[in-house]
Amino acid sequence: MILTTATDVTTLVSQLACAADTAVIDDLLTDLRRQLCFREDGWLGLYTASGALATLSATFNLDTDIGVGSTVFKLLSIAINGRDLEYVDRAQLDSDSATWRDELGMPVAFTSDYEDDRTFRYVPQPDSGATGLRAFVTNIVPSTLPRYLVLPLALLVLARELSRSSRAYDAETATVAETLGNNLLEMVR
Protein backbone atom coordinates (compact mmCIF):
# COMPACT_ATOMS: atom_id res chain seq x y z
CA MET A 1 0.00 0.00 0.00
CA ILE A 2 1.36 3.35 -1.01
CA LEU A 3 0.67 6.00 1.56
CA THR A 4 0.62 9.69 1.05
CA THR A 5 -0.04 12.76 3.13
CA ALA A 6 -2.91 15.18 3.38
CA THR A 7 -0.86 17.66 1.35
CA ASP A 8 -1.62 15.70 -1.82
CA VAL A 9 -5.33 16.14 -1.16
CA THR A 10 -5.08 19.86 -0.53
CA THR A 11 -2.93 20.27 -3.64
CA LEU A 12 -5.53 18.50 -5.75
CA VAL A 13 -8.32 20.59 -4.24
CA SER A 14 -6.37 23.67 -5.27
CA GLN A 15 -6.03 22.28 -8.77
CA LEU A 16 -9.77 21.67 -8.92
CA ALA A 17 -10.75 25.02 -7.45
CA CYS A 18 -8.69 28.12 -8.01
CA ALA A 19 -8.19 30.39 -5.00
CA ALA A 20 -9.09 27.71 -2.48
CA ASP A 21 -8.32 28.77 1.08
CA THR A 22 -5.55 26.38 2.16
CA ALA A 23 -6.12 26.77 5.88
CA VAL A 24 -9.84 26.12 5.51
CA ILE A 25 -9.19 23.17 3.20
CA ASP A 26 -6.87 21.63 5.80
CA ASP A 27 -9.54 21.96 8.49
CA LEU A 28 -12.23 20.54 6.23
CA LEU A 29 -10.03 17.59 5.33
CA THR A 30 -9.23 16.84 8.96
CA ASP A 31 -12.92 16.94 9.79
CA LEU A 32 -13.78 14.73 6.82
CA ARG A 33 -11.20 12.10 7.71
CA ARG A 34 -12.52 11.98 11.25
CA GLN A 35 -16.07 11.52 9.96
CA LEU A 36 -14.98 8.83 7.52
CA CYS A 37 -13.53 6.88 10.42
CA PHE A 38 -16.99 6.85 11.94
CA ARG A 39 -18.85 6.29 8.71
CA GLU A 40 -16.61 3.56 7.44
CA ASP A 41 -16.32 1.79 10.76
CA GLY A 42 -12.70 2.75 11.09
CA TRP A 43 -11.83 1.60 7.62
CA LEU A 44 -9.80 4.72 6.94
CA GLY A 45 -8.12 4.61 10.31
CA LEU A 46 -4.64 3.33 10.81
CA TYR A 47 -4.83 0.23 12.92
CA THR A 48 -2.19 -0.22 15.54
CA ALA A 49 -1.11 -3.16 17.61
CA SER A 50 0.13 -2.19 21.02
CA GLY A 51 3.05 -3.59 22.96
CA ALA A 52 3.13 -5.36 26.28
CA LEU A 53 1.61 -4.03 29.46
CA ALA A 54 3.63 -4.68 32.58
CA THR A 55 0.84 -5.07 35.09
CA LEU A 56 -2.89 -5.47 34.98
CA SER A 57 -5.42 -3.60 37.04
CA ALA A 58 -9.20 -3.79 37.08
CA THR A 59 -9.50 -1.36 34.21
CA PHE A 60 -7.49 -0.08 31.31
CA ASN A 61 -7.59 3.24 29.57
CA LEU A 62 -6.98 3.88 25.90
CA ASP A 63 -5.04 7.07 26.52
CA THR A 64 -2.75 5.94 29.30
CA ASP A 65 -2.48 2.14 29.17
CA ILE A 66 -2.31 1.37 25.48
CA GLY A 67 -0.09 4.34 24.82
CA VAL A 68 -1.41 5.51 21.49
CA GLY A 69 -2.58 8.82 22.84
CA SER A 70 -5.79 10.74 22.74
CA THR A 71 -6.30 10.33 18.98
CA VAL A 72 -7.53 6.77 19.33
CA PHE A 73 -10.94 6.45 17.80
CA LYS A 74 -12.08 2.98 18.60
CA LEU A 75 -10.91 -0.16 20.32
CA LEU A 76 -11.52 -3.15 18.07
CA SER A 77 -9.99 -5.96 20.01
CA ILE A 78 -7.86 -6.64 23.02
CA ALA A 79 -5.97 -9.72 24.08
CA ILE A 80 -3.99 -10.61 27.18
CA ASN A 81 -1.73 -13.61 27.53
CA GLY A 82 -2.57 -14.35 23.92
CA ARG A 83 -6.28 -14.70 24.59
CA ASP A 84 -8.67 -12.52 22.63
CA LEU A 85 -11.17 -11.00 25.02
CA GLU A 86 -14.80 -10.90 24.05
CA TYR A 87 -16.68 -7.62 24.37
CA VAL A 88 -19.65 -7.92 26.72
CA ASP A 89 -22.32 -5.30 27.20
CA ARG A 90 -22.25 -3.89 30.70
CA ALA A 91 -26.03 -4.06 31.11
CA GLN A 92 -25.83 -7.75 30.32
CA LEU A 93 -23.20 -8.26 33.01
CA ASP A 94 -25.32 -6.36 35.55
CA SER A 95 -28.34 -8.48 34.76
CA ASP A 96 -26.36 -11.73 35.00
CA SER A 97 -24.59 -11.05 38.27
CA ALA A 98 -24.64 -8.28 40.84
CA THR A 99 -21.10 -9.13 41.96
CA TRP A 100 -19.29 -9.44 38.63
CA ARG A 101 -17.01 -6.51 39.47
CA ASP A 102 -15.61 -8.34 42.49
CA GLU A 103 -14.91 -11.65 40.77
CA LEU A 104 -11.25 -12.50 40.27
CA GLY A 105 -9.60 -14.70 37.66
CA MET A 106 -8.02 -14.65 34.24
CA PRO A 107 -10.02 -12.18 32.10
CA VAL A 108 -12.05 -13.65 29.25
CA ALA A 109 -14.00 -10.53 28.33
CA PHE A 110 -14.06 -6.76 28.67
CA THR A 111 -16.69 -4.10 28.91
CA SER A 112 -16.79 -0.32 28.78
CA ASP A 113 -17.68 2.19 31.42
CA TYR A 114 -20.94 4.01 30.98
CA GLU A 115 -19.60 7.49 31.45
CA ASP A 116 -16.25 7.19 29.73
CA ASP A 117 -15.93 4.91 26.73
CA ARG A 118 -12.18 5.31 26.78
CA THR A 119 -11.93 3.27 29.96
CA PHE A 120 -12.60 -0.45 29.81
CA ARG A 121 -12.97 -3.06 32.53
CA TYR A 122 -11.68 -6.63 32.48
CA VAL A 123 -14.16 -9.42 33.21
CA PRO A 124 -13.37 -11.00 35.60
CA GLN A 125 -10.89 -8.71 37.30
CA PRO A 126 -7.33 -10.01 36.80
CA ASP A 127 -5.89 -11.84 39.79
CA SER A 128 -2.33 -12.14 38.50
CA GLY A 129 0.48 -9.71 37.88
CA ALA A 130 2.54 -9.18 34.81
CA THR A 131 1.14 -10.34 31.50
CA GLY A 132 1.10 -9.33 27.87
CA LEU A 133 -1.51 -7.07 26.36
CA ARG A 134 -2.21 -6.46 22.70
CA ALA A 135 -4.88 -4.32 21.13
CA PHE A 136 -6.17 -3.27 17.74
CA VAL A 137 -7.27 0.29 17.71
CA THR A 138 -8.05 2.89 15.11
CA ASN A 139 -6.51 6.29 14.96
CA ILE A 140 -8.88 9.22 14.43
CA VAL A 141 -6.77 11.10 11.95
CA PRO A 142 -3.76 9.12 10.81
CA SER A 143 -0.88 11.19 9.52
CA THR A 144 -0.95 9.27 6.25
CA LEU A 145 -3.67 7.94 4.00
CA PRO A 146 -3.80 5.55 1.05
CA ARG A 147 -2.92 7.23 -2.23
CA TYR A 148 -6.04 5.96 -3.97
CA LEU A 149 -8.19 8.04 -1.62
CA VAL A 150 -6.74 11.36 -2.75
CA LEU A 151 -9.26 12.10 -5.52
CA PRO A 152 -12.42 10.99 -3.64
CA LEU A 153 -11.37 12.99 -0.58
CA ALA A 154 -10.43 16.03 -2.67
CA LEU A 155 -13.89 16.06 -4.25
CA LEU A 156 -15.62 15.72 -0.89
CA VAL A 157 -13.50 18.49 0.59
CA LEU A 158 -14.24 20.65 -2.43
CA ALA A 159 -17.96 20.03 -1.91
CA ARG A 160 -17.68 21.26 1.66
CA GLU A 161 -15.62 24.27 0.69
CA LEU A 162 -18.14 25.31 -1.94
CA SER A 163 -21.17 24.73 0.27
CA ARG A 164 -20.04 26.89 3.19
CA SER A 165 -20.79 30.56 3.42
CA SER A 166 -17.97 32.36 1.61
CA ARG A 167 -17.16 34.20 -1.59
CA ALA A 168 -16.63 30.81 -3.23
CA TYR A 169 -20.15 29.59 -2.35
CA ASP A 170 -21.52 27.44 -5.19
CA ALA A 171 -24.22 25.07 -4.05
CA GLU A 172 -24.77 23.45 -7.43
CA THR A 173 -21.12 22.56 -7.97
CA ALA A 174 -20.88 21.42 -4.36
CA THR A 175 -23.73 18.96 -4.88
CA VAL A 176 -22.15 17.52 -8.02
CA ALA A 177 -18.74 17.27 -6.31
CA GLU A 178 -20.23 15.46 -3.33
CA THR A 179 -22.09 12.97 -5.52
CA LEU A 180 -19.00 12.29 -7.60
CA GLY A 181 -16.77 12.06 -4.52
CA ASN A 182 -19.06 9.58 -2.81
CA ASN A 183 -19.30 7.49 -5.97
CA LEU A 184 -15.52 7.36 -6.28
CA LEU A 185 -15.22 6.45 -2.62
CA GLU A 186 -17.47 3.48 -3.23
CA MET A 187 -15.38 2.48 -6.24
CA VAL A 188 -12.17 2.21 -4.21
CA ARG A 189 -13.71 0.42 -1.23
Place this chain on the structure above:
Amino acid sequence: MLASEFRTLILERIRDPYGDSITDAVLYSILSHTQRVLNAKVEAVMASLSYAVTAPVTTLGAAGGAGFIRIKGVSTSDRTLMRMDWRALAREDPFWLTRIGTPYIWDLVGHRLLVIYPTPLASTSVTVEAVRDLDAVTAGTDTIALPSAHVAALLDLTEQVLLLRQRVLAPIKGAAEALNRNLGQAAYQR
Protein backbone atom coordinates in the same frame (compact mmCIF):
# COMPACT_ATOMS: atom_id res chain seq x y z
CA MET B 1 -2.32 3.95 -25.32
CA LEU B 2 0.09 6.79 -24.66
CA ALA B 3 -0.90 9.49 -22.20
CA SER B 4 -0.47 12.09 -24.97
CA GLU B 5 -3.09 10.27 -27.07
CA PHE B 6 -5.41 10.19 -24.11
CA ARG B 7 -4.79 13.91 -23.59
CA THR B 8 -5.91 14.65 -27.14
CA LEU B 9 -9.10 12.63 -26.71
CA ILE B 10 -10.06 14.11 -23.36
CA LEU B 11 -9.40 17.69 -24.43
CA GLU B 12 -11.71 17.16 -27.40
CA ARG B 13 -14.32 15.81 -25.01
CA ILE B 14 -14.26 18.93 -22.87
CA ARG B 15 -14.25 21.24 -25.91
CA ASP B 16 -10.74 22.52 -25.22
CA PRO B 17 -8.66 20.93 -27.99
CA TYR B 18 -5.67 23.19 -27.42
CA GLY B 19 -5.61 22.71 -23.67
CA ASP B 20 -6.05 26.39 -22.87
CA SER B 21 -7.86 25.71 -19.61
CA ILE B 22 -5.51 23.20 -18.07
CA THR B 23 -1.79 22.53 -17.94
CA ASP B 24 -0.42 19.14 -18.83
CA ALA B 25 0.84 18.69 -15.28
CA VAL B 26 -2.63 19.15 -13.80
CA LEU B 27 -4.26 17.04 -16.50
CA TYR B 28 -1.87 14.14 -15.94
CA SER B 29 -2.27 14.49 -12.19
CA ILE B 30 -6.05 14.14 -12.49
CA LEU B 31 -5.62 11.31 -15.00
CA SER B 32 -3.36 9.48 -12.54
CA HIS B 33 -6.05 9.66 -9.88
CA THR B 34 -8.97 8.69 -12.12
CA GLN B 35 -7.01 5.78 -13.57
CA ARG B 36 -6.24 4.57 -10.06
CA VAL B 37 -9.87 4.82 -8.94
CA LEU B 38 -11.16 3.11 -12.06
CA ASN B 39 -8.73 0.24 -11.65
CA ALA B 40 -10.04 -0.19 -8.11
CA LYS B 41 -13.47 -0.67 -9.63
CA VAL B 42 -12.68 -2.86 -12.64
CA GLU B 43 -9.74 -4.71 -11.07
CA ALA B 44 -7.98 -4.90 -14.42
CA VAL B 45 -4.36 -4.43 -13.33
CA MET B 46 -3.28 -6.68 -10.53
CA ALA B 47 -0.09 -6.98 -8.51
CA SER B 48 1.55 -9.98 -6.93
CA LEU B 49 3.36 -8.91 -3.78
CA SER B 50 5.52 -10.89 -1.38
CA TYR B 51 5.73 -10.38 2.35
CA ALA B 52 7.67 -12.25 5.00
CA VAL B 53 5.31 -13.28 7.78
CA THR B 54 6.67 -13.87 11.25
CA ALA B 55 3.72 -12.81 13.40
CA PRO B 56 -0.06 -13.24 13.43
CA VAL B 57 -0.48 -9.67 12.20
CA THR B 58 1.72 -8.02 9.59
CA THR B 59 1.55 -4.37 8.59
CA LEU B 60 1.46 -4.22 4.82
CA GLY B 61 3.33 -1.61 2.87
CA ALA B 62 4.40 -1.23 -0.71
CA ALA B 63 6.36 -4.34 -1.73
CA GLY B 64 8.92 -4.18 -4.50
CA GLY B 65 7.82 -0.61 -5.23
CA ALA B 66 4.27 -1.68 -6.05
CA GLY B 67 1.29 -0.54 -4.05
CA PHE B 68 -2.11 -2.16 -3.76
CA ILE B 69 -5.69 -1.06 -3.31
CA ARG B 70 -7.57 -4.23 -2.42
CA ILE B 71 -6.34 -7.71 -1.57
CA LYS B 72 -7.99 -10.52 -3.48
CA GLY B 73 -6.10 -13.53 -2.24
CA VAL B 74 -3.17 -14.78 -0.19
CA SER B 75 -1.09 -17.90 -0.69
CA THR B 76 2.02 -19.56 0.61
CA SER B 77 4.38 -21.65 -1.48
CA ASP B 78 2.17 -24.71 -1.28
CA ARG B 79 -1.38 -23.59 -0.61
CA THR B 80 -3.98 -20.91 -1.17
CA LEU B 81 -5.21 -19.49 2.11
CA MET B 82 -8.89 -19.15 2.87
CA ARG B 83 -10.32 -15.81 3.96
CA MET B 84 -12.20 -15.72 7.25
CA ASP B 85 -13.38 -12.70 9.22
CA TRP B 86 -10.83 -12.15 11.98
CA ARG B 87 -13.56 -11.38 14.52
CA ALA B 88 -15.20 -14.72 13.76
CA LEU B 89 -11.79 -16.32 14.02
CA ALA B 90 -11.31 -14.75 17.46
CA ARG B 91 -14.66 -16.16 18.56
CA GLU B 92 -13.77 -19.61 17.23
CA ASP B 93 -10.31 -19.59 18.75
CA PRO B 94 -9.71 -16.98 21.47
CA PHE B 95 -6.01 -17.91 21.40
CA TRP B 96 -5.63 -17.21 17.68
CA LEU B 97 -2.88 -14.67 18.29
CA THR B 98 -0.57 -17.30 19.77
CA ARG B 99 -1.55 -20.36 17.76
CA ILE B 100 1.40 -21.85 15.84
CA GLY B 101 1.09 -24.02 12.75
CA THR B 102 0.80 -24.12 9.00
CA PRO B 103 -1.15 -21.05 7.84
CA TYR B 104 -4.48 -21.66 6.13
CA ILE B 105 -6.53 -18.53 6.93
CA TRP B 106 -6.03 -14.85 6.15
CA ASP B 107 -7.93 -11.62 6.70
CA LEU B 108 -7.39 -7.90 6.99
CA VAL B 109 -7.82 -5.72 10.05
CA GLY B 110 -8.71 -2.35 8.62
CA HIS B 111 -7.02 -1.82 5.30
CA ARG B 112 -3.41 -2.77 5.92
CA LEU B 113 -2.97 -5.24 8.78
CA LEU B 114 -2.71 -8.72 7.33
CA VAL B 115 -3.85 -11.52 9.62
CA ILE B 116 -2.35 -14.96 9.01
CA TYR B 117 -3.65 -17.92 11.04
CA PRO B 118 -2.09 -19.88 12.54
CA THR B 119 1.24 -18.12 12.82
CA PRO B 120 4.02 -20.00 11.02
CA LEU B 121 6.77 -21.36 13.24
CA ALA B 122 9.47 -19.73 11.11
CA SER B 123 9.45 -16.73 8.80
CA THR B 124 7.30 -17.64 5.81
CA SER B 125 6.89 -15.83 2.53
CA VAL B 126 3.29 -15.18 1.54
CA THR B 127 2.18 -13.96 -1.86
CA VAL B 128 -0.57 -11.38 -1.89
CA GLU B 129 -2.67 -10.98 -5.05
CA ALA B 130 -4.05 -7.47 -5.05
CA VAL B 131 -5.54 -4.76 -7.19
CA ARG B 132 -2.62 -2.58 -8.11
CA ASP B 133 -2.34 1.05 -7.06
CA LEU B 134 -1.30 2.36 -10.47
CA ASP B 135 1.73 4.57 -10.86
CA ALA B 136 1.28 8.23 -11.61
CA VAL B 137 1.20 9.46 -15.18
CA THR B 138 3.60 12.38 -15.47
CA ALA B 139 4.34 12.81 -19.17
CA GLY B 140 2.80 12.25 -22.55
CA THR B 141 5.23 9.43 -23.24
CA ASP B 142 3.88 7.42 -20.30
CA THR B 143 1.54 4.57 -21.10
CA ILE B 144 -2.00 4.27 -19.80
CA ALA B 145 -1.79 1.18 -17.60
CA LEU B 146 -5.44 0.19 -17.96
CA PRO B 147 -6.21 -2.18 -20.85
CA SER B 148 -7.74 -0.55 -23.92
CA ALA B 149 -11.12 -2.07 -23.08
CA HIS B 150 -11.38 0.34 -20.15
CA VAL B 151 -10.13 3.49 -21.86
CA ALA B 152 -13.68 4.57 -22.73
CA ALA B 153 -14.68 4.40 -19.07
CA LEU B 154 -11.49 6.23 -18.12
CA LEU B 155 -12.41 9.00 -20.55
CA ASP B 156 -15.90 9.23 -19.03
CA LEU B 157 -14.61 9.44 -15.49
CA THR B 158 -11.83 11.92 -16.27
CA GLU B 159 -14.30 14.02 -18.24
CA GLN B 160 -16.55 14.30 -15.20
CA VAL B 161 -13.71 15.59 -13.03
CA LEU B 162 -12.49 18.05 -15.65
CA LEU B 163 -15.99 19.37 -16.33
CA LEU B 164 -16.45 19.84 -12.60
CA ARG B 165 -13.18 21.74 -12.50
CA GLN B 166 -14.44 23.99 -15.29
CA ARG B 167 -17.82 24.39 -13.55
CA VAL B 168 -19.52 23.06 -16.67
CA LEU B 169 -22.09 21.01 -14.82
CA ALA B 170 -24.77 20.24 -17.36
CA PRO B 171 -22.82 17.62 -19.37
CA ILE B 172 -21.57 15.81 -16.25
CA LYS B 173 -24.72 13.76 -15.94
CA GLY B 174 -24.27 12.57 -19.52
CA ALA B 175 -20.67 11.59 -18.80
CA ALA B 176 -21.77 9.78 -15.66
CA GLU B 177 -24.42 7.85 -17.60
CA ALA B 178 -21.84 6.96 -20.24
CA LEU B 179 -19.58 5.68 -17.50
CA ASN B 180 -22.47 3.59 -16.17
CA ARG B 181 -22.89 1.99 -19.54
CA ASN B 182 -19.19 1.40 -19.96
CA LEU B 183 -18.92 -0.14 -16.55
CA GLY B 184 -22.12 -2.06 -17.03
CA GLN B 185 -23.29 -0.85 -13.67
CA ALA B 186 -26.55 1.05 -13.78
CA ALA B 187 -26.48 1.80 -10.07
CA TYR B 188 -23.26 3.77 -10.27
CA GLN B 189 -24.93 7.17 -10.33
CA ARG B 190 -27.28 7.89 -7.48
